[in-house]
Amino acid sequence: MRPYIFNKSNLSAYLKQLDTVFEVWIPVTENGITTFNLFNKQNDIDLGKIPRTSVKSFFLPQHELLMEYSASPDSIQLDECLPSKKRIIFGVKPCEGRAVKLNSQLLVPETKYQKQDLYFKANQQNTILIAYGCNQPGVGCFCRSTGGDPFGKTGLDAIVTDLGDRLLLETTGTEISNQLIPKNDLNEEATESDLTAAEQIKKNACKVLDERSEIKVSKENIHTVFDLEIWKETAMRCLNCGICTYLCPTCSCFDMMDYFEDGKGSQSRCWDSCMFSLFTQHSLGHNPRPSKKERVRQRFLHKLRYYPEHHNGEISCVGCGRCVLHCPVNIDIREIADRLSLNGGERG
């Protein structure tokens, strides 16, 4: 199918078309921070920036109510609270689509012996992703080194390429992507020269990234010896806060919470982080990851070595750069991967 093209000034007309069928979310900057907000007339869409919190919030929200129940001695009533609202997230980064796929491999496995996370699955079925390709990769970006692409389509329903004054919209062929085709006077197919222009933009973006680093991070190349100098050094300054894991689109750990009062109760979950000491605290007092060193090491080895071992070699980092840009003490996963690499790195 040929991509569609429309003037940038018609973007909100297009969003309005989508808005008649779905709930539409767009990146909006408020108080200097870009996050996804509901589309309405008041807020200005802010494309191109890397939203501070990732699209993970739609698949695995910081706080998610799982079930509510009321119980009496002879009966119990349960409401599963499964999400059902269909929504479009417009303007995600292409790497975030990959992140959803990586999380889905973990949380909604397809082998019959593993349980599926029904909430993540429902969110996935209800959420449509339209990405805005990255003409100009940011300083923290390294998607090409992790197996991604600044215009990659994995996990997305459509992707927009910015041609300056016009936007090129490509659907990816997912079941629902037919419904994203612009209607009426916005329905115009791209010409050959539009496609060439888009190709050039993609090439340039890839070139920027490839010049920064030719390396593809792979599990075979990651040193797993536990006692390396690098872990001591990194742990010395790591705060063990939740920034890197909470902003990361592929980190998916959560904690469960139960409330019960006067015959009514609920169960919900919220984000948790391997950087927190409580994360591995056993109820009898033992903590297998007792200090910052073990926790820092876990974050990187999980992403670069353990996850790929279980998922066809794909590392669980999509190179979005959020943790790189926002770590208060500059712990940089690119540098860690480099220092851990068996050829060329300093091996700790």
Added chain:
Amino acid sequence: MWQKSCDVWFVTTLLAADNMKEITQAIREKAKLLLEENKVKGVLGFTPGTLPMARRPILATTLEQAERLCWDEFCLMNLANFIPPRGQERIAVVAKGCDWRNLIVHDLEGRIDLENEIEVLGISCKGMLDTEKINQSANGAERVVGVICNGDEVQIKLVDGKELILEKDRLIRQACRECRQPTPDSSIILNNSINDSDKQKSIVSEHAFDSSDFLKNIDLLQSTFKECLMCFACRDACPLCYCDSCFVDTEKSHWLSHSSTLEGLLDFHFLRAHHIAGRCTSCGTCESACPMNIPVRELVKKLNHDVEETTGYIPGITKDMKPPKSIFKPSYHEHKNR
């Protein structure tokens, strides 16, 4: 090859650090001397990182590491937070005014032995820059490829090759504007002291939560904290939050829900504010660490002011009395109401 690109990043950041060459040089020399003479096990300071404005805390234990220490307007973290508790080998620490004040608080509270175990290399500080403001002017943190401070100007290089020139004064962190002691009282000060005689007054009028009945301000509270992720970086970056078992991390009993519901957020921020009331030096590290640009200090400002009014204690400046929180008696209230 990653290494190669890392080196490139390091070079750009070193350039940025160059504008305070003399201080950087003084730190390096002093650090090398202390290490060579075996006076300290290490020197806690900053070293350039992989991004233009990233300065990372480092405990330099070798001469080579000491040669990489640096100083400029991006040394945002409070180094008191990285000092191991008392009973360790002597170390030196590079300290601006607020780091110094937190060292004093630690010493009064008995966490460290400032006199015997720590050598303070004081820096008279003109204020650190608000990196979030720079990111916003650049239209995104990911667009800043270089930052060079030139006198009163800050020159920002963007990813598209363009450049921005900003007035430095407008980029100073809010906490630094309110600073009450830019120069440590330590015996060693590595640069020319700036005059801070007019700084000692309290700038209490600027706190957002004017009524001590916080709940009256529920709308303001909600709008201030609604984007909080409960990542706890504000706590983790704060030198005061050194408790082995923080209320955030206790499982039995479960004090705090980690959910970003309004109740969860307010529980966290209220409890933390009360734990640091009358101890907070307003150093602003919590705000610099926060990924969501939340004015974390606002809640505690009012509490701090109350403690100061009631007891005369100013965290990190008062040295001759025990911290009010460790000797609190209800009679303080009577004293105030009299």
